[in-house]
Amino acid sequence: MLFSVVFQQWLEAADSRAELFCYLKDQVPQIFCLKKESSPQEEEELMQSRLLYPLECFLFGEAPQEGLEKLKQGSSSSQLCGRVFKEGETVYSCRDCAIDPTCVLCMDCFQDSVHKSHRYKMHASSGGGFCDCGDVEAWKIGPCCSKHDPGASTAMETDECVLEPEIYERAERLFRILLHYVTDFLVWEENLELSAELQPRTKDNAYYCVLYNDEHHSYDHVIYTLQRSVNCDQADAQTHTALIDKEGRRAVKRGTLRSCQQAKDLIRSNSEHISLQPLRVEILHAAVMAHQTFVLRLGPWFQKIISYSVGFRQAFCQVALEANIDRDQPCLISRLMLHDGRMYKGARKIVHELIFCSMLMETEFKRLFAIEFTKHYKQLQKDFIIDDHDRSISITALSVQIFTVPTLARQLIEEGNVIKVIVGTVMDLLREHLDDNNRFFFLGYNSDKFARIQVIFHDLRYILISKPSIWTEELRREFIEGFKAFLGLLRCMQGMEEVKRQFGQHIAVEPEWEAGFSLQIQLRHILAMFQDWCSSDDEILQLAFEECHKALMQCNNQPFHREATDYYMCKHILHVRPYKVSQEPVSIHLPISRLLAGLYVLLCRTGAVERLDDSESFDRTQLAEHPLRCVVLAAQVSAEMWRRNGLSLVSQVYYYQDVKCRDEMYDKDILMLQIAASKMDPNHFLMLVLLRFELFDYFNGSCSSKDQDELTQWNRLTEEMLYLLIVIIGERYVPGVSQVTKEDVTMREVIHLLCIEPMAHSSLVKGLPENESHETGLETVITKVATFKKPGVSGHGLYGLKKERLVEFNPFFYHYSRSQHSKAEESQKKRRTQEGNDKALRPPVPPAFCLAFSSIVRLLCCDIIIHVLRRVLQRAAEDRSTHWTEAMIQRVHIKRALLEEKTQLEHSTVEEVTFDFSLKARKHGKSVFLLLSKIKAVPSLEAQNDMVKWVLQMFEIVKCLREKSTRGGKRTINDEIKIDKEKAERKRKAEAAKLHRQKIMAQMSAMQKNFIESNKMLYENMPESGTQGDCLMEHRELCVAIGPHRGSSPAGREVLTCILCQEEQEVVAQAPAMVLTACVQRSTVLTQCRGKIPTNRADGTSYPLFMPPELAVGTHTGSCGHVMHATCWQKYFEAVQNMTRNRLHAELIIDLENGEYLCPLCKSLCNTVVPLIPYLFPMYSENAEIIGQHLTLPRWIQIISARIKGLKSVTQDNEGSSVDGDTGLCGEGQSDFRSILSYGVQEPRKFSDSIAEMLVVCATTVHRVGLQTAPNELCPHVPIMAWNTCAFTIQAIENILQEEGKPLFGSLQNRQLAGLKAIVQFSAAQRLKSSQAVIQRHFHDMLGGMWSFKNTSIYWKSKNCRNCTAFFHVKHIVISSKYEMCYMLWLVVITVTSFPSFASGHWCHFYLDFPAVAGEETEEARAASELYTTVLIPDVSGSSVAERVNRGIEPFLRCAALFFSCLTGVHPPEELSITSQGQMEALCSYLALPSNVFQLFQDHRDTVTPLMQRWSGSPAVTKAMKGNIQTVRYPRRRNRLIDLPEDYSALLNQASHFQCPKSTDDDRKHPTLCLFCGAMLCSQSSCCLSQLDGEDVGACTAHAATCGAGVALKLDFNYDYGETDPHLGRGNPLHLCPERYKKLNQLWQQHCILEEIARSLEVVNVMFAFEWQML
Secondary structure, eight states: OHHHHHHHHHHHOSOHHHHHHHHHHHHHHHHSSOSSOOOHHHHHHHHIIIIIHHHHHHHHTSOHHHHHHHHHHTOOOOSOOOOBOOTTOEEEEETTTBSSTTOOBOHHHHHTSGGGGSOEEEEEOOSSOBOOTTOTTSBSSOOSOTTTOOSSOOOOOOOOOOSOHHHHHHHHHHHHHHHHHHHHHHTOOTTOOOOTTTOOSSOOSOEEEEEEOOSSSOHHHHHHHHHHHSOOOHHHHHHHHHHHHHHSEEEEEEEOHHHHHHHHHHHHHHHHHHSSSOOOEEEEEHHHHHHHHHHHHHHHHHHHHHHHOHHHHHHHHHHHHSOOSSTTSOOHHHHHHHTGGGSOHHHHHHHHHHHHHTGGGSHHHHHHHHHHHHHTHHHHHHHHHHOOSOGGGSGGGGHHHHHTSHHHHHHHHHHHOHHHHHHHHHHHHHGGGBOTTSOBOOTTOOHHHHHHHHHHHHHHHHHTSSOOSSOOHHHHHHHHHHHHHHHHHHHHHTTOSOBOOOOSSOOSSOOOOHHHHHHHHHHHHHHHHHHHHHHTOHHHHHHHHHHHHHHHHHHTTSOOSSOOEEEEETTEEEEEOOOOTTTSOBOSOOHHHHHHHHHHHHHHHHTGGGGGTTOTTOOHHHHHHHHHHHHHHHHHHHTTTTGGGOHHHHHHHHHHHSTTTGGGTHHHHHHHHHHHHHHSOHHHHHHHHHHHTTOHHHHHTOOOOOOHHHHHHHHHHHHHHHHHHHHHHHOOOSBTTBSOOHHHHHHHHHHHHHHHSOBOHHHHHHTSOOOTTSOOOHHHHHHHHEEEEOOOSSSOOEEEEOGGGGGGOOTTOTTOOHHHHHHHHHHHHHHHHHTTOOSOOOOOOOOOBOGGGGGGGGGGGSHHHHHHHHHHHHHHHTTOGGGOOHHHHHHOTHHHHHHHHHHHHHHSOTTTOOOOHHHHHTOSTTOHHHHHHHGGGOGGGGGGHHHHHHHHHHHHHHHHHHHTOHHHHHHHHHHHHHHHHHHHHHHHHHHHHHHHHHHHHHHHHHHHHHHHHHTGGGGTTSOOTTOOHHHHHHHHHHOOOSSTTOOOOOOSOOEEEOTTTOOEEEOOTTSOOEEEEEEEEEEOTTOSSTTOOOOOOTTSOOOTTSOOTTOOSEEEEEOOOOEEEHHHHHHHHHHHHHHHHHOTTOOOSSOGGGTOEEOTTTOOEESEEEEOOOOOSOSOOTTHHHHHHHSOHHHHHHHHHHHHHHHHHHHHHTTTSOOGGGOSTTOOSSOOOOOSOOTTOOOOOOOOHHHHHHHHHHHHHHHHHHHTOOOOTTOTTHHHHHHHHHHHHHHHHHHHHHHTTOOSSSOSOHHHHHHHHHHHHHHHTHHHHSOHHHHHHHHHHHHHHHHTOTTHHHHHHTOOTHHHHHHOOSOHHHHHHHHHHHHHHHHHHHHHHTOGGGGGTOHHHHHHHSOOOOSOOOHHHHHHHHHHHHHSOSSOOHHHHHHHHHHHHHHHHHHHHHHHHHHHOOOOOGGGGTOSSSOHHHHHHHTTOOSSTTHHHHHTHHHHHHHHHHHHTSHHHHHHHTTSSOOOOSSOOOOOOOOOOSBHHHHHHHHHTOOOTTOOSOOOOEEEEOTTTOOEEEESOGGGOEEETTEEEOHHHHHHHHHSTTOOOOOOOEETTSOBOGGGSSOOOEEOOHHHHHHHHHHHHTTOHHHHHHHHHHHHOOOOOOOGGGO
């Protein structure tokens, strides 16, 4: 009721502003910035009810809910999406439909658009942009997604206002008041006072000391300053610092004006000690702080109100852009923009979001805003330069939203000449770097400031991104004005940063060069875009060329040091000014010359170039002068003439020819030289080239030298000069120079890259130049020239060049670097040799020149070129090694000249052809032809013989074409026929050799068969695949692992070689220890309850004797299989420790404190060694059968029961005495605890001290890692953990073999098999080396729990008999009985847990799963039914019970078979090495069990039945059957990594909806997906920190500890070419690679993740100082 009165007063008041301010004056300080801070929730509720609700009532004129309902009835949803992107958010751009690369879609719009099926790119947003869905100017087709589609693809127009006039008038009035209020407080200065309308009635002495964010001080600096200045603890200082960084400012102290002033002074003084610039601190009154806080809350409220109606948005824009009453003051939005650089981060964010949701969503207001933005552009950029915040939170970042709109860009050019504004801004900011010659000189420049200036070039690129299709006179005039301004910038770059060759002493200080090339790289695309705009209008092109030529002439009017001179060669005279690159200044920066060359080619396309010939000012010699100097400079640097100038010049030349710069530098220089060569006399042009290469006198015969360095330089320069001429004449793949397209150019680039070697897609992209849209054109041509070889489980896919494209290889391709040229040449020669061809690399026939460039070919037959060739060949023929090189012979232009002459003769008559190279080459006594014939005999040119032969053949072909001689033609044809015959002969010989080899192999095979037939007696005992069943049974009887009929263990000697000392040693018990490298790790691979890892009790009362059935966590021990002497390993480990101690600041990939090291051979991660122990079981005993007859199961149970009772009584008698001294691993104080029966038992084997020591080392590591406890070799749990790791490792191996469908035996790698044998023997040795008291206790607890059933509840909770198997190191007779008992108990467990539905009475579940089998049941089924009746419920289908029990028991039998095979060494039956299916019978045979799994119960009914009845009647079993205790069904569920979508964008979509459970803000998060369980986690954020072992860790680390036992996986998606794309740098669509994901799953199940990580880090050998635990 109160608020209705308030807004009614506002409505009726003559001055609504005064009434509203009066209300805010009272209410705002009562809600915000109180002395006693209220909770954020309470503050929000008060603001909504007491401030925002009355404002909404005033706006609607009634209750907001009622007004909003009425408003919704007449409004429609907007066509524009307008979602504002956060930093790091994934955005999408369609490569087929987007007008330019800046047109992007948000995740939701992309998923619902037509572009999802197109070629798209995705990348991480830098923040500040918004979704272009609905903007028809941004897309060629499909401008709207399904959610924003209005039903018709109409142009975006300003929607009509649907608000009632009264509401619109109130909205305009309210927005005007509030916007002025918001603006005043956002641009607030520290020394300002509140206006009279907002002055509090009583001004308290309450102030805030406010600290602002900057980029000069680090987190630690601010924390330190706060602790020293405002007396806060570290936690509060960290909180303050985090909020300052996030929001831009924070009140760090509240108090009186004096106390805040003291805090301010302390903060400034303490921060000055750390950085030259103090922290920004202000003191604000509490009322001011309250109003500023409310202003920040008004921002989201404005956005909400604007979203209700188009009318509200238009009213807001109208108020924000209306002119100020005071003409000297700009409009409200301009005020906010102009103060953007001084506002803090939170305020900037509010302003930018308001602009996004209002003015940028309305076409007309967007145009008005763009005009305001352009009007203040220069000032905004200057403020940004001195600002220290990123551009993403600067108002200047909005330029991309304005300048990239095509229609808006045209209007801004026509009305505001935005090109001139942008270029003028750059010039103003760079003016301080101009020298006396008005050229840039960046010595001592500020790199941060320069980087910010370069960002302005992005705006120029945005403006030019879409060239106009229609030119108006106004657009032409303003564009030319802007182009002139741009030429003014280029004039300052033309000839900048000249270099001069250093003589004598090496240069003292490397000159600055990065700035100039950074500028060049920024202008690279802009230059191309200006040329593209000029090409769209003939008039503009002509004007632009004239202005560019005029600007070049103004730059070139600097006088030469000497007057022009006449130079003579071969009766030709050249009149030119002398200049030497090696002695005078030269610059590599010539942007105007290169721009002129580009415009000239465009003129050639239109034919307008002919008009230039009449102009006397168009001097080609002058135009070619500076580009030729650049090329010569690069040649002289290559010849090492400038080595005293340091690396800076080498780097400049590298970038000059690199793919990043060459299209607007090196390529344009070549183009300008081609232009000059096409218009100049060819002899004069060549004389100019020789002069600038400083080879004129050398080839004129007027200079000589004996200085070896000088001769080498001349040779290198001659090579470079000849190469340049090849490039000028042969490089014609430029549109306008010849009739080629851009696609042809890209195709040629790709061909030559693939001629080096097969390449990945990313490598090809890096080797190709990008256009302004960041496209290379690779996808359009790659399928035409290459075939793609898909990647395997590792590596990446490669493109290989198609065979038919190899003929297009040009050995003198001008974009090759020196190393690439060598690799390509070597690769092609190798290929030709493999194909049986000669090594001559013939140049391909180039496309014909366009008419304007057709005269370039005259260079090949002019007098000067003949003279140069004759001189080069003459020196080679004379074999003066210091005066010529092989590269010169390769680069002589004879091949190119002959190809050109041949081509012309084939297409024209002899009379029409004026090209006469072959005729000139045969003239004179020392003709080129004769010299070429002579050099065939030069020994040092043997590698060029094939090429010389081919050139001589070409001479003959051209001669025949000239003479039109039939005889000559036949002779040439005969030569070709002869070559074909030679090829055919080589092929025939290769086929004959192949047949000969096959014949020899067949003869050897026949001889082997004859030998076997002749010596059958030797092979009678060997089984054959075709043997009968009785032979198979006889073989199987020999393959029994345990019992009286156990087969024999291998008796051969095991001799191994140490990988460190390379010495051999036999593995025997009394010898020095040999060890295997091993890695012990905790594992959840087999867990049945992921995420529920039990914690070990601190008091040590946890008893891991039985492994829990859910296998929440296990201890796995793996080995890489490499063997060392124990002493060698100890020395190696000590050496690693010593080396690491000396590297104090090195980041290590291993934890030496926990015993980690890398295997010396394969670099696998290890943390222990396993001693190699020979088989402990003796050979077959003669008394075995007799013992087996007397030791029946009843007798064995009787003896065991007596033994347990005896042990129990002894324990009770000794209860008071301490046994700590007898619990060591190698206790010697007690008598040896032997087998239960003494008859037939041999003495335990003794180990050497070395082996005993290694047993202790390994057992201690397993105990420490498995229980996560401190090392303690005396702990009674040490032997248990040894048996535990043995059992778990066996189960893990069985699991992966079953998962992959591989046989149980014969499928393991050698390293896995060696490691498993070592682990089994190590666990078996624990009984012999551990304290007998400890072993007796474990014996009592384990076997007592199996049938005494006093601890049945304990056993039921951990009913995993597989661990018992690892404990069975008793003699082979006893094992048989123990194993039968364990087997029967395991059968009972499987039988009970196979039918959990019975406990709830759901009988139908059983019959649904296994319908009753009709007909008579088998003996096994009847036995199964009887067992089930005995244990649980009567009248159950026996066949179903048997089937389920067989499936449940099989993994146990497989594990037992692996264990006993490694323990005894008895070979398993062949069936277990062939297939993984149908193994039950073979397993039972190998383990001395009946094939009928229930037979033992039938044979020992009287003995077993009472035990089973006692067991099934246990309270714990009863609880389990009622469902009170969770049970695990067998066989266990096999774990795999979670299923992932094939398309990575689907996964990104899932991640984009992730909400951190502990954070309420909308800041950027880093969601991380757990591949084990599928949980989405928040990484790299402080919101989800937790404690783990007393240390703060991130959510991922904490989750990995419980879900993966400390192991976590990172997955890379591949894009279509088999490569990953970290951080979406390339942006190609990413897809899951099933093969790699399967490989990752295998690595995880094989426990090789740690090994792979360590090995990859060791190979990369790069460590980053990253706090991984905070993930």
